[in-house]
Amino acid sequence: xxxxxxxxxxxxxxxxxxxxxxxxxxxxxxxxxxxxxxxxxxxxxxxxxxxxxxxxxxxxxxxxxxxxxxxxxxxxxxxxxxxxxxxxxxxxxxxxxxxxxxxxxxxxxxxxxxxxxxxxxxxxxxxxxxxxxxxxxxxxxxxxxxxxxxxxxxxxxxxxxxxxxxxxxxxxxxxxxxxxxxxxxxxxxxxxxxxxxxxxxxxxxxxxxxxxxxxxxxxxxxxxxxxxxxxxxxxxxxxxxxxxxxxxxxxxxxxxxxx
Numbered sequence: 001x002x003x004x005x006x007x008x009x010x011x012x013x014x015x016x017x018x019x020x021x022x023x024x025x026x027x028x029x030x031x032x033x034x035x036x037x038x039x040x041x042x043x044x045x046x047x048x049x050x051x052x053x054x055x056x057x058x059x060x061x062x063x064x065x066x067x068x069x070x071x072x073x074x075x076x077x078x079x080x081x082x083x084x085x086x087x088x089x090x091x092x093x094x095x096x097x098x099x100x101x102x103x104x105x106x107x108x109x110x111x112x113x114x115x116x117x118x119x120x121x122x123x124x125x126x127x128x129x130x131x132x133x134x135x136x137x138x139x140x141x142x143x144x145x146x147x148x149x150x151x152x153x154x155x156x157x158x159x160x161x162x163x164x165x166x167x168x169x170x171x172x173x174x175x176x177x178x179x180x181x182x183x184x185x186x187x188x189x190x191x192x193x194x195x196x197x198x199x200x201x202x203x204x205x206x207x208x209x210x211x212x213x214x215x216x217x218x219x220x221x222x223x224x225x226x227x228x229x230x231x232x233x234x235x236x237x238x239x240x241x242x243x244x245x246x247x248x249x250x251x252x253x254x255x256x257x258x259x
Contacts, residue, residue: 003045009038016051016214025059030067031125033079036103039129043106051218052210053107055133056117063126065147097156104132104158110226113213117206118142119199128159131166134225136192137206139199144182144192146175165232166191220250 004011008024008031020042022029046053057063067076075081085093107114116130119139124147130136146163148155155163155176164172167190175182187193197205213221223246231239252258 003047004038004042007034007038008032009035009042011042011045013047013050016049017210018046018050018053020053020055022055022057022063025057025061027067028059028061028064028121029057029126030064031129032067032070032076033100034076036100039103040099040106043103043109046112050112051221052213053112053114053133054117054206054210055107055114055129056206057119057126059120061120061126062116062118062122062142063129064121065124065126071151101156101158104128107132108134108229110222110229113221113225115206115209115213117202118144118193119202121145123147124155125157128155128157131159131162131192132157135194135209136187137195137197137202137209138184138187138193139202140184140196141199142184142187142193142196144175144187145179147179149177150179163192219253223250 002010002012005023008022008029010021010023012019012021020039022035024030069076070082073081073083075084080088080096085096113135114133116133116136117138118130118136120141121143122130123143123145127144127146130144146155146159160172160176163175166172167175171190182190182192184193184196188196195205195209227239227242227246230242234242249258
């Protein structure tokens, strides 16, 4: 069932699994503010039954990044151009970028697990969208690159934190500063990809992973995801306390003692 189909984004739901598809293969799923708003709407439209969200792109590329039309004086029809935004107030610029970032933030909600199925190019905003997901299954033709610095910009769509968490500060800096391609074998080796498969097997591999993610009880997975996300910033003793509290909740639930 399609709950949304607009501005290059389609959301379909099949019981516990939602699929968000980028649907502009002719432009290699290049991104725009309208697409970002559609992605945000997709996140807000998820039914409560959904446990796994799969993100994919139609065609040969996952997403080639920001549509360069954003940097032209005319920008996108009905949208302020990026050049006009730069000439406006700092407050407006900050709030506008914050709105764009919303498209990249909901994928790590504790009540879902998000899986990016990535083939071909995942450049700039496309790379950051793949990084927004919890897990990445990639085809052997994948090419990740963070090209923002080459344009005189910085990655600003939420990608710097998950990239650094995945590969470490030094590697993240090198990838961003050089803008070089990270291909499939390296992506798996340094932690950007959970799994690499031949391009023709990408959908089947994602289906297998989705089935495995749905096997455990939902509440146990939700609590575990919350624990792991918090582990990055909590001191060790605080993490141990969080584990105890989460386990107590699970035991009470299993004993039928939860509120």
